[in-house]
Amino acid sequence: MPYAKIKKDIDQGQIVIIDGGTGTELEKRGVEMDPNAWCGRANLDGFDTLVDVHSDYISAGAQIITTNTYASSRLMLSPSGLGDRTKEINQRAFEACATARDKVKRPDVAIAGSVSHAVPMIPGTSTSDRSQMPSETEMFEAFQEVATIHKESGCDLMMLEMMFDPIRVRLATEAALSTGLPVWTGLSAKRGADGKVYAFTQDEDQDWEELVKLAVSYDVEAAGIMHTPANVTTEALPALKKHFKGPLTAYPDSGYFKAPNWQFHDIIPPNELAEFAKLWAESGVQVFGGCCGLSPEHIQALSQEFKA
Secondary structure (H helix, E strand, O other): OOHHHHHHHHOOOOOOEEEEOOOHHHHOOOOEOOOOOEOOHHHHHHHHHHHHHHHHHHHHHHOOOOEEEEOOOOOHHHHHHOOOHHHHHHHHHHHHHHHHHHHHOOOOOOEEEEEEEEOOEOOOOOOOOHHOOOOOHHHHHHHHHHHHHHHHHHOOOEEEEEEOOOOHHHHHHHHHHHHOOOOOOOOOOEOOOOEEEEEOOOOOOOEHHHHHHHHOOOOEEEEEOOOHHHHHHHHHHHHHHHHHOOOEEEEEEOOOOOOEEOOOOOOOOOHHHHHHHHHHHOOOOOEEOOOOOOOHHHHHHHHHHHHO
16 A cells, blocks of 8 residues: 555655645636635536646655545535535545546555544634534534545545644544544644744634644654744744654645635745755654645655755
8 A cells, every 4th residue: 555655665764745735726726715615615616627736746746645625524515505515525535636646657646635623714714713613523523524534435544634723633633543544643833923833723822832742642643734834833843843753744834814715925935945844854854745825846846855
């Protein structure tokens, strides 16, 4: 299986490259974003473009591609009237990855099933709408549903993405682990008004180190920082290194979100991303990629940097 090769490479101290932003790349290529489910609908309406995005990331050097399912839980799809198509939408996300892998004749590329703890947001913002917050039972069932579909479809590993809320981190992690597949966790950080690093929670400042300790208390095989600006990623890494001794990952974002669209402002140039990645590698990070706002050009720069 592809994951066995990925794990062997990591165990031998090699660098592994993952893909970049998927939802934002779809948006750049003209696929319409949904007001509630963001890029979730694209698995239906933009399937061919999604295949092209995954193909381009593989061609750029990605050894792992990630399903377009960040916003594809029933919690996110139901407000758009797509709740009864949850299974179809998540299956189509895997099919797009598998089709791309076949298209470029790279069966060795691993497919990671993205599981987020996303919940409905206040329109026009990136802040969770507490008035629509589901119960813990509803959230766990929704996260587990997505994770189970990923396993049944054939994903090689689970990729927990944009983990920052302690309660939802617990629920999403337990849901992903219940599949028995390898689980990687990606935490998101922000810089507070006081200049310190906090968990990404938008309406309050939550202790970053406490979030790290919670996330890595589970039996995850890799842990890292994602959907976080590159400079903040640098400052957030020491706490992760302190509490997690397994493989470290880093895939930052660039720009910002204003629902339902990504704002492509001051996107970090690919060569600058590669310079940050070299610093992170010196700190022990082995897995690199990109998140929202970053494109195949960024992944190519990373691939070329570490091949060199």
